[in-house]
Amino acid sequence: MTKKNVIVIGNGMVGHKFCEKLIAKSNEFQIIVFGEEPRIAYDRVHLSSYFDGKTVEDLSLSSLDWYHQNNIQLYLGDAVTEVNRTEKIVHTQSGRTQNYDYLVMATGSAPFVPNIPGVEKEGVFVYRTIEDLDKMKAHASKCKTGAVMGGGLLGLEAGKALLDLGIKETHIVEFASRLMPRQIDDAGSKLLQGKLAQLNLTVHLNKNTSAVLGEKKITGLAFADGSELALDMLVISAGIRPRDEIARLCGLEVSSRGGIVVNGFMQTSDESIFAIGECALFNSMIYGLVAPGYEMAEVAASFLCEGDKQFKGFDMSTKLKLIGVDVASFGDAFISEPDCTSIIFEDTHKGIYKRINITSDGKQLLGGILIGDAEAYNMLLQTVNNKIVLPPNPEDLILGARGGESTVGASVMGLPDDALICSCEAVSKGAICNAVINQDLKTFDEVKKCTKAGSGCGGCVPMVKDLINGTLTENGMYIKNVLCEHFDYSRQELLDLIKMNKIETYDQVLDTFGKGDGCEVCKPAVASILASLWNDLILKQDTIQDSNDRFLANIQKGGTYSVVPRIPGGEITPDKLIVIGQVAKEFNLYTKITGGQRIDLFGAHLVDLPAIWSKLIDAGFESGHAYGKSLRTVKSCVGSTWCRFGLHDSVSFAIEIEDRYKGLRSPHKLKGGVSGCIRECAEAKSKDFGIIATEKGWNLYICGNGGSKPQHAELLASDIDSETCIKYLDRFLMFYVRTADPLTRTATWLNKMEGGMAYLKNVIINDSLGIAEELEEAMRYHISTYACEWKAAIENPEMRKRFSHFINAPEEKDPSVKFETMRDQVKAETW
Amino acid sequence: MSEIIELNREIEKLQGAEDLFFACYSDDVPQNGGVCVKYKNEQIAIFNFTRRGEWYATQNMCPHKQQMALSRGMIGSSGEECEPKVACPFHKKSFSLKTGDCLTGEDYKIRIFPVIINNGKVFIEVKSIG
Ligand code: SRM
Ligand SMILES: Cc1cc2nc3c(=O)[nH]c(=O)nc-3n(C[C@H](O)[C@H](O)[C@H](O)COP(=O)(O)OP(=O)(O)OC[C@H]3O[C@@H](n4cnc5c(N)ncnc54)[C@H](O)[C@@H]3O)c2cc1C
Numbered sequence: 034m035t036k037k038n039v040i041v042i043g044n045g046m047v048g049h050k051f052c053e054k055l056i057a058k059s060n061e062f063q064i065i066v067f068g069e070e071p072r073i074a075y076d077r078v079h080l081s082s083y084f085d086g087k088t089v090e091d092l093s094l095s096s097l098d099w100y101h102q103n104n105i106q107l108y109l110g111d112a113v114t115e116v117n118r119t120e121k122i123v124h125t126q127s128g129r130t131q132n133y134d135y136l137v138m139a140t141g142s143a144p145f146v147p148n149i150p151g152v153e154k155e156g157v158f159v160y161r162t163i164e165d166l167d168k169m170k171a172h173a174s175k176c177k178t179g180a181v182m183g184g185g186l187l188g189l190e191a192g193k194a195l196l197d198l199g200i201k202e203t204h205i206v207e208f209a210s211r212l213m214p215r216q217i218d219d220a221g222s223k224l225l226q227g228k229l230a231q232l233n234l235t236v237h238l239n240k241n242t243s244a245v246l247g248e249k250k251i252t253g254l255a256f257a258d259g260s261e262l263a264l265d266m267l268v269i270s271a272g273i274r275p276r277d278e279i280a281r282l283c284g285l286e287v288s289s290r291g292g293i294v295v296n297g298f299m300q301t302s303d304e305s306i307f308a309i310g311e312c313a314l315f316n317s318m319i320y321g322l323v324a325p326g327y328e329m330a331e332v333a334a335s336f337l338c339e340g341d342k343q344f345k346g347f348d349m350s351t352k353l354k355l356i357g358v359d360v361a362s363f364g365d366a367f368i369s370e371p372d373c374t375s376i377i378f379e380d381t382h383k384g385i386y387k388r389i390n391i392t393s394d395g396k397q398l399l400g401g402i403l404i405g406d407a408e409a410y411n412m413l414l415q416t417v418n419n420k421i422v423l424p425p426n427p428e429d430l431i432l433g434a435r436g437g438e439s440t441v442g443a444s445v446m447g448l449p450d451d452a453l454i455c456s457c458e459a460v461s462k463g464a465i466c467n468a469v470i471n472q473d474l475k476t477f478d479e480v481k482k483c484t485k486a487g488s489g490c491g492g493c494v495p496m497v498k499d500l501i502n503g504t505l506t507e508n509g510m511y512i513k514n515v516l517c518e519h520f521d522y523s524r525q526e527l528l529d530l531i532k533m534n535k536i537e538t539y540d541q542v543l544d545t546f547g548k549g550d551g552c553e554v555c556k557p558a559v560a561s562i563l564a565s566l567w568n569d570l571i572l573k574q575d576t577i578q579d580s581n582d583r584f585l586a587n588i589q590k591g592g593t594y595s596v597v598p599r600i601p602g603g604e605i606t607p608d609k610l611i612v613i614g615q616v617a618k619e620f621n622l623y624t625k626i627t628g629g630q631r632i633d634l635f636g637a638h639l640v641d642l643p644a645i646w647s648k649l650i651d652a653g654f655e656s657g658h659a660y661g662k663s664l665r666t667v668k669s670c671v672g673s674t675w676c677r678f679g680l681h682d683s684v685s686f687a688i689e690i691e692d693r694y695k696g697l698r699s700p701h702k703l704k705g706g707v708s709g710c711i712r713e714c715a716e717a718k719s720k721d722f723g724i725i726a727t728e729k730g731w732n733l734y735i736c737g738n739g740g741s742k743p744q745h746a747e748l749l750a751s752d753i754d755s756e757t758c759i760k761y762l763d764r765f766l767m768f769y770v771r772t773a774d775p776l777t778r779t780a781t782w783l784n785k786m787e788g789g790m791a792y793l794k795n796v797i798i799n800d801s802l803g804i805a806e807e808l809e810e811a812m813r814y815h816i817s818t819y820a821c822e823w824k825a826a827i828e829n830p831e832m833r834k835r836f837s838h839f840i841n842a843p844e845e846k847d848p849s850v851k852f853e854t855m856r857d858q859v860k861a862e863t864w
Numbered sequence: 865m866s867e868i869i870e871l872n873r874e875i876e877k878l879q880g881a882e883d884l885f886f887a888c889y890s891d892d893v894p895q896n897g898g899v900c901v902k903y904k905n906e907q908i909a910i911f912n913f914t915r916r917g918e919w920y921a922t923q924n925m926c927p928h929k930q931q932m933a934l935s936r937g938m939i940g941s942s943g944e945e946c947e948p949k950v951a952c953p954f955h956k957k958s959f960s961l962k963t964g965d966c967l968t969g970e971d972y973k974i975r976i977f978p979v980i981i982n983n984g985k986v987f988i989e990v991k992s993i994g
């Protein structure tokens with residue numbers, strides 16, 4: 034039997050998905066793909082991450098190998114120019130001709146470029162392909178000011194991209210009277226504008242561009258209201274235009290506004306031709322998102338295999354990614370009274386705006402908008418899509434339950450089986466739970482591999498993980514937070530085992546409790562446990578340490594290292610400052626004051642590290658452990674010694690505490706702060722532990738965090754004296770060291786802790802577990818065994834020898850290290 | 865240093881070919897870890913997989929961001945078959961020490977070289993290097 038030819042035009046996201054779907058369903062077709070772009074289908078949705086380090090390979094959805102293995106003929110860089118419907122033949126740019134039985138148009142869309150005088154000038158770009166990004170990148174290095182025309186979802190993403198390209202002054206120019214006009218309302222737009230301003234994105238609304246100014250190159254924009262904006266580059270993101278050119282040429286039914294008209298089976302007006310993705314017009318609607326495109330691919334592929342699935346429209350809920358501000362809209366975001374009741378919560382101070390629209394009888398959620406905090410997005414979307422009956426106080430959905438036990442935010446386990454969890458790959462809750470039960474899957478990676486859930490935009494990953502854990506728990510399976518494939522134990526279990534059995538080396542741990550040869554996940558985790566328990570020198574087992582710990586310095590772009598001497602409490606003498614300056618000069622290091630009140634010296638060759646440290650140690654410095662998962666800094670404000678408001682001497686106390694806990698290895702890094710009064714100049718409440726002076730003593734706060742998910746520390750005890758404060762800190766830190774998962778900061782540790790702060794208070798203050806004495810003893814042991822590891826390293830010739838780049842040419846530096854100059858100092862070459 | 869160079873010459877003469885390159889002494893390489901050696905203008909990473917009693921050599925450059933870093937990576941194994949591997953210290957891309965294939969899902973490939981241990985000395989077969 035000869036196979037039927039299916040030609041796919043376009044190797045974009047949806048065209049590729051179609052190939053995957055068809056291959057999975059049948060082997061009765063010979064698939065032939067023509068793609069206009071020079072490369073294999075890639076993840077356009079995450080295109081912007083190309084600017085923060087993702088490579089073309091990272092973005093690729095597949096490989097040439099895959100096409101080869103599945104016997105799909107793939108012609109890249111060869112666009113289809115003509116379809117001859119009577120003879121069922123396509124012609125391509127390079128002159129190929131190919132006959133088809135079925136033809137699938139997956140030609141996507143092109144950025145819409147409005148017809149404004151001057152848009153052809155140098156420095157004007159669109160934002161759709163990798164080539165577009167390469168061109169922007171090449172141009173951006175010469176630019177100071179940039180703008181994006183269009184304040185929609187994509188426009189804002191492009192704005193962020195310009196910032197990432199180093200363009201400090203970036204504008205968003207929008208024709209409408211609000212941002213993201215299709216997703217959010219006026220109030221939301223206002224709030225979002227404020228948030229964007231903080232990111233350095235200036236928004237101009239109601240701006241009708243009349244011309245692009247400049248000779249050959251763009252110099253600015255002119256607007257209909259007579260104003261102008263000076264610019265070095267412009268990205269146009271004014272909407273999309275479905276690629277229906279060849280469909281038009283061969284006489285298929287198309288819409289005057291663009292788009293190839295299709296029915297529920299994705300068939301065009303010619304029954305052997307299909308259109309899917311952004312080029313297809315279903316029910317007068319173009320779906321400019323990837324999830325509906327994937328659904329169309331599924332429908333068309335199943336139709337060819339005699340299925341009867343139909344496309345029924347698609348939810349257009351979206352969440353803005355990348356920009357650093359949460360923005361989401363779901364369901365019917367705009368419906369308003371009297372057709373519904375809207376509950377609106379606005380906190381202009383924190384920059385949060387939430388709106389939910391519920392049916393007038395208060396039973397169902399119709400849709401809404403979230404700005405500033407979109408954590409509830411997935412659950413709310415599920416609530417809409419599955420018509421889940423709302424709790425008595427629907428406002429809890431956006432406010433969280435106040436007082437009493439939380440009843441809402443109902444767990445994912447409460448969703449119906451057909452609830453769509455991963456909309457990119459159309460995976461339902463039932464499919465995920467079944468995979469977990471029937472195929473004995475336990476980890477997210479296994480489930481992702483098996484069901485594909487979470488492999489698209491990634492938005493559903495937290496839900497998938499919750500479902501896996503929920504299903505395992507429901508089935509009476511004890512969910513183990515195992516370290517990695519080599520250990521069937523959680524960090525806490527392993528710590529207890531190692532402690533009980535008094536094991537001191539990684540190899541022994543692996544032999545006794547693990548399997549295989551270890552890896553980059555369990556080695557540093559066990560290293561951290563060993564260090565926390567025995568406080569032995571890190572370099573005694575250097576090859577199980579993360580690179581930073583192995584060389585007692587942070588590795589940098591280009592392979593050099595940074596040097597951060599400890600400056601307890603941020604206090605430093607002029608003499609020590611001078612030594613830092615001298616060392617930096619001698620070894621040609623870049624110096625910078627860090628965000629942690631000390632000085633970082635960057636760009637040190639591996640070979641130079643011991644010499645640098647011996648000079649610093651001679652001058653009285655110690656390791657600052659900037660490389661370790663251990664205590665970093667205890668930040669201080671100047672306090673009562675100089676400050677007119679100071680209640681106690683915060684500097685002395687910060688120094689005492691930093692000296693006490695220095696070198697303590699922990700699951701993640703630890704930071705502290707001490708402020709001399711409630712004005713809180715040391716930002717102590719953003720640290721893992723923060724101490725603030727009161728009239729009567731100190732208030733101790735714990736489990737704060739800066740970083741990507743900031744959280745204020747919570748009050749543990751108030752008006753305590755220094756001694757009590759230190760006692761509580763000893764217990765708190767040791768308890769954390771003993772029980773937290775690897776790479777879990779104290780804030781996350783607390784958030785996951787059953788019983789939360791009340792429980793923790795009980796353990797630390799009331800000694801509810803009866804372990805306080807043991808924890809304090811462990812801390813005393815740590816303090817009595819502390820030694821500066823850099824001092825040990827330079828004094829031991831064997832250890833010192835390891836700081837060479839070439840083992841067979843120990844004096845030579847790595848010749849591949851290259852520096853550039855900037856503001857009279859060195860900087861690593863860009864990669 | 866001069867000793868190592870001298871020894872190099874000697875071995876080169878002995879071998880009558882430049883094929884086998886004396887890289888270092890085996891106790892120069894930390895247990896279950898790596899070092900980097902210089903060969904002409906190339907950098908080669910050598911791994912002493914003590915736990916398995918095996919030695920491996922690869923290019924030192926990580927293909928991800930062209931960093932001379934693999935010798936500073938952590939070694940270990942992956943999967944049922946216990947494929948020996950090294951993880952780059954920069955972004956933890958992992959490579960098979962046996963085949964040079966990337967094990968973290970990308971199309972990278974690194975070069976690998978046969979290692980010969982003789983009398984406490986580590987030699988690398990460098991035929992394929994120009
Ligand atoms: C040098 C410094 C930036 C600066 O120039 O100011 C810095 C530099 C790095 N930070 Fe930081 N952080 C620095 C202050 C901070 C601060 C501000 C502070 O401490 O007050 C924060 C937010 C506060 C916090 O930690 O909660 C901060 C939050 C992070 C995070 C996010 C942690 C989180 O819980 O979300 C990371 C990533 C990580 O640790 O996993 C990080 C990781 C890093 C790393 C280690 C990334 C890496 O692995 O290469 C950077 C290495 C620097 C190097 O090569 O030496 N850095 N980093 C600051 C050093 C302070 C010091 O003296 O030790
Ligand atoms: C920066 C950016 C961010 C985005 N973010 C999101 C997001 O967060 N969420 C979301 O859901 N969607 C997002 N999208 C939209 C998403 O990428 C598209 O919906 C999706 O790529 C559509 O897939 P497609 O296959 O229909 O079109 P495309 O991926 O554009 O593929 C069409 C392909 O067909 C080729 N082609 C056209 N004509 C021919 C011809 N005649 N012959 C041969 N080949 C031809 C084109 O060159 C192209 O390679 C984003 C898009 C961009 C650009």
Ligand code: SF4
Pocket residue numbers: none
């Ligand atoms: S120093 Fe910190 S915030 Fe800055 S780039 Fe590095 S990790 Fe990110």
Ligand code: FES
Pocket residue numbers: 926927928929930931933952953954955956957
């Ligand atoms: S440079 Fe090696 S993983 Fe990125």
